Amino acid sequence: QTVVTQEPSFSVSPGGTVTLTCGLSSGSVSTSYYPSWYQQTPGQAPRTLIYSTNSRSSGVPDRFSGSILGNKAALTITGAQADDESDYYCVLYMGSGIWVFGGGTKLTVL
Amino acid sequence: EVQLLESGGGLVQPGGSLRLSCAASGFTFSSYTMSWVRQAPGKGLEWVSALSGSGGGTFYADSVRGRFTISRDNSKNTLYLQLNSLRAEDTAVYYCAKTYSHGYDYWGQGTLVTVSS
Numbered sequence: 001q002t003v004v005t006q007e008p009s010f011s012v013s014p015g016g017t018v019t020l021t022c023g024l025s026s027g028s029v030s031t032s033y034y035p036s037w038y039q040q041t042p043g044q045a046p047r048t049l050i051y052s053t054n055s056r057s058s059g060v061p062d063r064f065s066g067s068i069l070g071n072k073a074a075l076t077i078t079g080a081q082a083d084d085e086s087d088y089y090c091v092l093y094m095g096s097g098i099w100v101f102g103g104g105t106k107l108t109v110l
Numbered sequence: 111e112v113q114l115l116e117s118g119g120g121l122v123q124p125g126g127s128l129r130l131s132c133a134a135s136g137f138t139f140s141s142y143t144m145s146w147v148r149q150a151p152g153k154g155l156e157w158v159s160a161l162s163g164s165g166g167g168t169f170y171a172d173s174v175r176g177r178f179t180i181s182r183d184n185s186k187n188t189l190y191l192q193l194n195s196l197r198a199e200d201t202a203v204y205y206c207a208k209t210y211s212h213g214y215d216y217w218g219q220g221t222l223v224t225v226s227s
Contacts (some may be wrong), residue, residue, distance in 0.1 A: 034211065034212035034213060036211075036212070036213030036214065038155070038214070040155075045205060045217045045218065045219050045220055046147075046155065046205070046207075046214075046217050047217075048213065048214060048215050048216070048217070050213075051210060051211050051212070051213035051214075051215065052211040052212060052213060055211065057215060058215075087154075089154060089155050091155070091157065091213065091214075093212040093213070096169070097160050097162075097167060097168075097169030098157075098169060098171075099145070099157040099160070100157065101147075101154060101155045101156060101157055102154070103154050104154040104155070
């Protein structure tokens with residue numbers, strides 16, 4: 001069974017830069033998995049940040065960027081702000097109409 | 111403006127059934143694959159099911175295959191999810207999401223399904 005891995009938690013200082021990753025329990029993440037990233041605060045619906053590896057969704061500031069780093073997809077936040085404190089989820093398209101979400105990363109800004 | 115509005119959630123006993131709806135507006139509904147994603151209390155997001163724009167392709171997570179049925183009515187711009195043989199572990203907020211470039215670009219606000227006796 002395919003498992004998509006994310007760091008359970010991460011912290012960043014205000015103004016700092018943080019990179020969250022999204023990997024596979026077996027194998028490497030490539031653009032062929034069309035990795036996408038979502039931000040969610042408690043009680044709210046997810047908000048789309050990045051789709052298809054590195055395309056920013058409408059209205060998302062350019063301090064959020066997506067990439068492939070080594071064998072993982074990555075979400076980098078530069079100039080972290082207090083309201084970036086959220087849960088972040090990646091999802092990979094496995095083909096044949098199947099998606100798998102990662103377990104999410106809880107980001108703390110302090 | 112794209113809007114997705116889920117409805118149909120509620121409290122149901124184990125083994126029971128429920129039908130969720132997602133009313134869409136602001137885009138050409140029939141042109142897009144639509145998905146259901148759920149989130150159990152305090153847990154992460156879980157992809158549940160997807161349906162192609164024409165309705166010809168249906169896809170399910172292993173955890174719901176054979177119990178849930180996804181469908182759509184393009185004349186009503188509405189996506190459905192029929193939930194049968196419900197279990198306690200199906201308790202979650204169910205979101206519908208518009209698929210774009212193999213990800214999701216718009217989400218509804220979700221509808222809560224609680225399976226409990």
